[in-house]
Amino acid sequence: MQKMNHAETSFINWVEDAAKGKRDAFGRLYEQFSAAMFNICIRMVSERNLAEDLLHESFITAFNNIKNLREPARFGGWLKQITIRKCIQSTTSKYSFKELDDEGQWIDEYEESWWGGLSMVDIQCAIKELPDGCREIFNLYAVEDYSHRDIAELLNISESTSKSQYHRAKGLLRVKLLKVLKVNG
Incomplete structure (x- = not known):
């Protein structure tokens, strides 16, 4: 088993503390991941205000469901999935996909x-x-x-x-x- 460095230990502690309802720990997670998740949102929806709303919705969903996360070290990937799904949900009703047959x-x-x-x-x-x-x-x-x-x-x-x-x-x-x-x- 690999030894974790101090930063990894702190990160896992933040996730575990956030799962216990400690808002300051979730605030640290927000600071750590918000820029990367915003970049995903803006690439997918292309509208700044909507991207900001989706970013916040993603973090709210993560905060409400963080107790269900079994492996704290996978928080980043889990949050990314939530963010992408929020972006998709916001746009799928706006358009339909067309298949190119030719x-x-x-x-x-x-x-x-x-x-x-x-x-x-x-x-x-x-x-x-x-x-x-x-x-x-x-x-x-x-x-x-x-x-x-x-x-x-x-x-x-x-x-x-x-x-x-x-x-x-x-x-x-x-x-x-x-x-x-x-x-x-």
């Missing part, structure tokens, strides 16, 4: 270096402009590293719909980013 609509999987002249800000802005469904699936797959199978289960859609929405998102991003390159180039 094989010609799929974008080739080859990697290109055309995007090398783009800044991270350009890329993030282009992602924010994607339609809600495409953006959500793109973020889950490309950023959060979910599989298409996991996305399908999470969103209650078919795996092929997840794949087609991801490919659609890539195509839309490519068009948007090529325009940015032409303007900046």
Whole structure:
């Protein structure tokens, strides 16, 4: 068994204390994780006010259910799952997913270096402009590293719909980013 360092021991103590109802411990957990969870929210919903609301809802849900967490060391992953589910719940009623049937609509999987002249800000802005469904699936797959199978289960859609929405998102991003390159180039 590995020995834990002081920071890991403190973190686990915060989780255990929060499970006992100690608000100051939960406050420390909020300070530790709020920035990372907010980044997930803003990537998925793209609206600052909604992202802030979802962040707070996620922490409230975590606080109300922390007693059910069996392994305190897994708090971060558990909170991330809660946050992603809150974001998905907030957006699924707003749009429907469309499956692309025509094989010609799929974008080739080859990697290109055309995007090398783009800044991270350009890329993030282009992602924010994607339609809600495409953006959500793109973020889950490309950023959060979910599989298409996991996305399908999470969103209650078919795996092929997840794949087609991801490919659609890539195509839309490519068009948007090529325009940015032409303007900046």
